Amino acid sequence: MRLVVESPDEEGRIAYERTINTVLSESTIKGFIKRLKVFADPKEPVFILIIQFARGGGVLKFSEVATLKFVREGAIVVCENDKFMPEVLRILWEKFGSEKVEQLSRYEIMVKGEIGEDILNTIIYDPEKELMVGLMDLILRIVPEGFRIRKYIRKEGLMALIASEDPIKNEWVEKALKMMEGADDTSNL
Amino acid sequence: MIPLIFNGGVYGHQEFEDLVYDLGGFVIQKNFAQTEVTIFFIVPEEDLERVKEKALELKAELKNAPLAGSEIAVVVPTISIYHLPHHSCDIAEYLRRKGAKTNMVGLSRGVGKRLARLTAFERDLINEHDVAVFLFGNFRECVTEKMKLLREITVPVVATGFPKISPPEGVEYVPNLGRIVGKFSREGDIDLLENVAKAVERLVDKKRRVFERFEVPPYYLKSEVENQIPEINESTSPAPITVKLDGLRIKLPYEKFGEKIRNVRILDFKLGDICNVFPSVVEGQTLVRFAGSW
Numbered sequence: 028m029r030l031v032v033e034s035p036d037e038e039g040r041i042a043y044e045r046t047i048n049t050v051l052s053e054s055t056i057k058g059f060i061k062r063l064k065v066f067a068d069p070k071e072p073v074f075i076l077i078i079q080f081a082r083g084g085g086v087l088k089f090s091e092v093a094t095l096k097f098v099r100e101g102a103i104v105v106c107e108n109d110k111f112m113p114e115v116l117r118i119l120w121e122k123f124g125s126e127k128v129e130q131l132s133r134y135e136i137m138v139k140g141e142i143g144e145d146i147l148n149t150i151i152y153d154p155e156k157e158l159m160v161g162l163m164d165l166i167l168r169i170v171p172e173g174f175r176i177r178k179y180i181r182k183e184g185l186m187a188l189i190a191s192e193d194p195i196k197n198e199w200v201e202k203a204l205k206m207m208e209g210a211d212d213t214s215n216l
Numbered sequence: 217m218i219p220l221i222f223n224g225g226v227y228g229h230q231e232f233e234d235l236v237y238d239l240g241g242f243v244i245q246k247n248f249a250q251t252e253v254t255i256f257f258i259v260p261e262e263d264l265e266r267v268k269e270k271a272l273e274l275k276a277e278l279k280n281a282p283l284a285g286s287e288i289a290v291v292v293p294t295i296s297i298y299h300l301p302h303h304s305c306d307i308a309e310y311l312r313r314k315g316a317k318t319n320m321v322g323l324s325r326g327v328g329k330r331l332a333r334l335t336a337f338e339r340d341l342i343n344e345h346d347v348a349v350f351l352f353g354n355f356r357e358c359v360t361e362k363m364k365l366l367r368e369i370t371v372p373v374v375a376t377g378f379p380k381i382s383p384p385e386g387v388e389y390v391p392n393l394g395r396i397v398g399k400f401s402r403e404g405d406i407d408l409l410e411n412v413a414k415a416v417e418r419l420v421d422k423k424r425r426v427f428e429r430f431e432v433p434p435y436y437l438k439s440e441v442e443n444q445i446p447e448i449n450e451s452t453s454p455a456p457i458t459v460k461l462d463g464l465r466i467k468l469p470y471e472k473f474g475e476k477i478r479n480v481r482i483l484d485f486k487l488g489d490i491c492n493v494f495p496s497v498v499e500g501q502t503l504v505r506f507a508g509s510w
Contacts, residue, residue, distance in 0.1 A: 034355075042354035042378040042394045049397045069357035072329050167298040168397065171353075173328025192328045 028060055028081075034067045043067060050168045056161030059154065064206060065169075073196075074174050075203045076166065076188040080158070087111070087152040089118065101139040103131070114151050122146060162186075182207060217241070217433075218264060219284035221315055222255040224276025229253045235270050239263040242435040244285050244459050245317065256284045256315055258435060281315025283413075285435060285459045286420050288316045289345040293326030293352070293362075303396040304351050307376075310409040311349070311416060317458050319345065329358045332365060339368050340497045346461045347419050349412065352377035354394035363387070372419040376412060388415040423461050430506050432482055432490065434459045437504065440487070441466065444480045445473065463491060463505040470495035470502040477502060 030047060034040040047065065051057050061081040067074050093106040093115055106115045112134070119128045119138055127139040166188060170177070174190035180203060181187075187203045189195055222232060226248065233243055233255065241259035259267050271278045288311055292304040308318040321342060326332050334342075342348045348371055352359045359377035363384055366373050373387045378394025393408045400409060438457045441464065442448055448456045451467045458465040466477060474495070478488030487493070487504070496503045 036355050036357065036379075038379045039355035046354070046395055046397050053398070067355070069329060069355040072357075164298070171327070172294050172296060172299070173331055175328075192331050 028057065029062045030065075031063070032065045032067070034069075036067075036069060039067065039069065047169055050165065054161060054165050054168075056158050056165060059158045059161075066202070066206065067171075071199075072174070072191055072193070073199050074171055074188075074190045075199065075206060076169060076190075077203070077206050078162075078186045078188075080184050080186070082184075086150050086154070088147065089115065089149045089151055090147040092151050095142060098137075101127075101137070102142050104136040104138060104142070105134055106136070107134050109133075111151050118146065118149055118151070180204070180207070217258050218261050219244070219256070219258045219281040219315055220267070221279045221281045221284070221313075222253075222257065222271060222276055223279065224253060224271070224274050226251050226253050228274045229255065229276075232270055232274060232276070233257075235267065239266065242433075242439055244435055244438070245455050247454060256281055258284065279313075282417050283311060283420055284315030285461065286316050286346045287458055287460045287465065288318045288416060289321050289342050289348045290318050291321045291323065291326075291342060291348055291350045293323050293332060295320070295322030299395075299397065301398060303393070303400065306400045307349065307351065307409060307412055310413055314413050314417075316416070316420075317455060326365070329361050332362050334365055334368060337497060343370050344465070344496060344503060345371055346423060347371060347416055348373050349416065350375045352394070354378040356381060372423060374412060374415045374419065388419060390415055420461065427461055427506065430490075434461070434463055437464055437480075437482065437487065437491070440482055441477065441480055445476055447473070463503065465496065466502045466504065467500065468502055469500045474502060477504065 030044065030051070032040050032044045032047065034043070043065065047063070059080055060078060062079040064077040065075070092108060092111045093104050096103040096105060104115065104119065106112050116128070116130065116136060119136060123138060123140050129137045131137050170188065170190045174192050176191050176193065176195060178189045178195050178200065179186065185207050187207050189199050189203050191199070236243060236257050236259055239259050241257055244256040244258060247254045268278060290304050290308045290311070292302060295302060295304070304320060308320055311318050321338065323338055324335060348369055350366065350373060352362050352375060356379040359379055360381055363375070366375065366384065366387060374390065375383060375387050376390040376393040378392060380391045381389065383389035390408070390411045393412065400406065438459050441457060448466070448468060453467040456467050474493055478486065478493050480487040482490065490507060491504045492507050493502060493504050
C-alpha cells in the first residue's frame with residue numbers, strides 16, 4: 028500500500044503522515060486499500076482524501092471453507108480456518124438449533140442432521156461488506172474533526188472525500204476529480 | 217517542605233500516615249486501587265531519612281512529586297470516540313505521576329480553525345484551575361489561529377502543537393507534540409511528555425512563589441476542614457478536597473455548607489477571614505481562595 032500526503036505546510040505534512048500511518052496500521056481494512064492520497068491546505072481550508080481499493084478476493088461460500096465427513100448420526104464439519112469458524116458455527120446454529128450442533132474440537136463441529144445444498148451455498152465471507160464497515164471508521168479517524176462539511180465522490184474502485192469547515196467550492200471538487208484520475212496512473216503517485 | 221509520593225500496599229499505610237503527621241507534614245491526597253495505595257504527602261526536608269526508612273520497612277516506593285498540590289486542566293479541542301486513544305490521556309497521566317491533580321476538559325466547540333471557540337462555562341471552568349495545558353494540532357495555520365482561545369484564560373497556560381511557532385506573551389509553548397493517534401510508543405515520545413511536565417513545573421513554581429507570602433498553606437486548610445466538617449467523609453469523589461496552589465476545591469454544595477466552611481477555625485481566626493469562599497461553576501462544589509490572591 029502506498030501513502031502520499033501533500034500540503035503547502037511541510038511540518039504539518041510530516042505530522043499528518045505519522046497520524047495516517049498509525050490509523051492505517053490499526054485499521055481492519057488495510058488489506059483492501061491499494062493507494063491513499065491526501066491533500067491538506069489549512070489556509071483554504073480544505074482536506075481531500077482519495078482512496079483506491081485493491082481488488083479484493085471474491086466471496087467465500089460454506090463449501091469452500093469447510094469440508095464434510097459423513098457419519099452415522101449426521102456429519103462432521105471440518106473448518107481449519109479460525110477466521111471463518113464463528114460464522115460457520117453461527118450458520119449451523121441458525122439452521123439446526125444449538126442442541127443438534129456440538130463442537131468436538133477447535134476445528135470440528137458435529138451436526139445431527141442433513142446438510143443440504145442451501146447451507147453449502149451460504150456466503151460465509153463477503154469482503155465488500157467488511158470494507159464498508161471499516162471504511163467509514165477509517166475516514167472519520169483521518170479527516171480533521173472540525174471539517175464537518177463533507178462531499179463523497181465514488182467511482183469504480185476509487186473514492187474521494189472533500190472536507191472543509193466552509194461550503195465546498197467547485198475548484199476543490201475539480202481538484203479532487205483530477206487527483207482521482209491521477210490515482211490510476213502509477214507515475215503520479 | 218518536600219512533596220513526595222508513596223506507592224505501596226495497603227498494609228501498614230496508616231502507620232506511615234501517622235509518621236507524616238508526627239513529623240509535621242501533611243497528606244495531600246490518598247487513593248486506593250484494590251490492594252495498592254498512593255499517598256501524596258509533604259514532609260519537612262530534614263526528616264526525609266526517617267520517611268525513607270519507614271517506606272523501606274513497608275516495602276513501598278517513594279518518588280518525587282514536583283507538582284503535588286496543584287490542580288491542572290488538560291484541555292483538548294475534542295474527545296470524540298473516533299480519535300481514541302487520545303494523546304491527552306498520556307499527558308494527563310504523566311502529570312498525575314508527577315503529583316498533580318489533573319482534570320480533562322474536552323471542548324464542545326473546540327474543533328476546526330475558524331469555528332473553534334470556548335463557551336462561557338468552559339472558560340470559567342478552566343480559569344478555576346492553577347495551570348491549563350492546551351493541546352493543539354499539526355498545522356501551523358490552525359495552531360496560530362487557535363491561540364485566540366487563550367485570550368480569555370486568566371491562569372498560566374502551557375500550549376502544545378507540532379509546528380515551531382512563537383507563542384503569545386506569557387504562554388509556554390511545547391513544539392513537536394501535535395495530534396498523535398495512539399499511544400506514546402516511539403523513543404522520543406517520553407521526552408515530549410517530559411517537556412510538557414517541565415513547562416508545567418516552571419509555571420507552578422512561579423505561582424507557588426507568589427503564594428508563599430501566605431502563612432497558612434492550603435494543605436493545612438485541608439486538614440482543618442477535614443477535621444471540622446465530618447460530612448466531607450461521605451463524599452463519593454476520589455478526592456473530596458483537592459489542594460490547589462491558591463486554596464482548595466471542596467466537593468460539597470455551597471448552598472448547604474458555605475457558611476460552615478467559612479466558620480472553620482484556623483489557628484485563632486476563621487477561614488472566612490483569610491479566604492474567599494464561593495460556589496464553583498461545577499455543581500455541588502465549593503472553591504476556597506486566599507483573599508487578595510486575584
